[in-house]
Amino acid sequence: MLPINLLLALGELAIVIVFALVAIKARALDRGGFLASVAVGYAIFLGGGWQWFVVIASFFIIGVAFTWYKYEYKKKLGGAQEKGGARNWPNILANGGAAAVFGLAELLFGGAAFAVLYLGAMSAAAADTVATELGLLNRTPPRLITHPGTKVAPGTSGGVTRLGFAGSILASLAIGSVAAALGMLGRFSPAFVVLVAVVGGLSGSTADSLIGATLQRKGVCVVCGSATENLVHCGRPTERRSGFFFMDNNIVNLLATVVGAGVSLALAAVLL
Numbered sequence: 001m002l003p004i005n006l007l008l009a010l011g012e013l014a015i016v017i018v019f020a021l022v023a024i025k026a027r028a029l030d031r032g033g034f035l036a037s038v039a040v041g042y043a044i045f046l047g048g049g050w051q052w053f054v055v056i057a058s059f060f061i062i063g064v065a066f067t068w069y070k071y072e073y074k075k076k077l078g079g080a081q082e083k084g085g086a087r088n089w090p091n092i093l094a095n096g097g098a099a100a101v102f103g104l105a106e107l108l109f110g111g112a113a114f115a116v117l118y119l120g121a122m123s124a125a126a127a128d129t130v131a132t133e134l135g136l137l138n139r140t141p142p143r144l145i146t147h148p149g150t151k152v153a154p155g156t157s158g159g160v161t162r163l164g165f166a167g168s169i170l171a172s173l174a175i176g177s178v179a180a181a182l183g184m185l186g187r188f189s190p191a192f193v194v195l196v197a198v199v200g201g202l203s204g205s206t207a208d209s210l211i212g213a214t215l216q217r218k219g220v221c222v223v224c225g226s227a228t229e230n231l232v233h234c235g236r237p238t239e240r241r242s243g244f245f246f247m248d249n250n251i252v253n254l255l256a257t258v259v260g261a262g263v264s265l266a267l268a269a270v271l272l
């Protein structure tokens with residue numbers, strides 16, 4: 001006789017795989033991104049159940065939708081995501097890695113704290129993604145968060161815009177509303193859930209800009225000479241000019257989700 005739990009776990013895995021297959025078919029994921037998404041999505045589904053999975057699926061759909069929005073225009077600016085916005089495995093782990101760890105922690109230990117951490121991490125990932133994509137469409141150039149008098153090129157890490165800020169609020173409101181509608185935090189009021197998500201999301205995306213302006217690696221392509229934040233450009237490793245050598249955009253994103261999670265938990269602890 002098969003235990004029901006095993007059937008349930010296999011059913012959940014099937015749902016995660018189908019979601020990732022649809023995403024790869026829509027060119028929202030590449031192959032490595034597919035495998036990373038299944039791993040991250042399944043850890044979250046097992047730990048927090050379908051409600052948690054709907055939250056990360058919502059984040060993914062919102063993120064991809066904003067990446068696709070005016071993609072050709074953003075590409076001309078030089079700030080669009082590469083490969084049509086298809087997410088690769090580092091991107092999936094940067095945005096969902098901390099959330100997956102909270103999913104596994106919920107599975108092993110349980111308790112409301114991990115749900116709050118998870119909500120904060122997802123809200124931060126969404127806020128940061130939408131801020132970046134909408135920020136590229138801002139009419140005036142971004143200003144450096146650490147030196148508001150300094151204008152930087154669209155897409156530069158650490159640059160902030162009004163539209164980007166509006167995007168972070170919108171995205172974290174959306175994630176908070178989904179979580180509240182699903183009753184993800186059980187006994188907590190919907191207003192509380194939305195507040196925790198918005199504060200976590202804004203803190204995460206602010207942290208992303210601050211780290212982006214200070215610790216993130218910035219360099220120059222040794223082939224074409226353009227300023228770049230990538231570790232590799234034109235097929236060659238880039239020359240570092242400032243920041244830590246390992247601190248690329250993905251590491252900064254991961255740190256931002258951890259900050260969002262921590263701030264959400266701190267706020268929940270203070271309010272309860």
Ligand SMILES: [Zn+2]
Pocket residue numbers: 221222223224225226233234
């Ligand atoms: Zn180059």
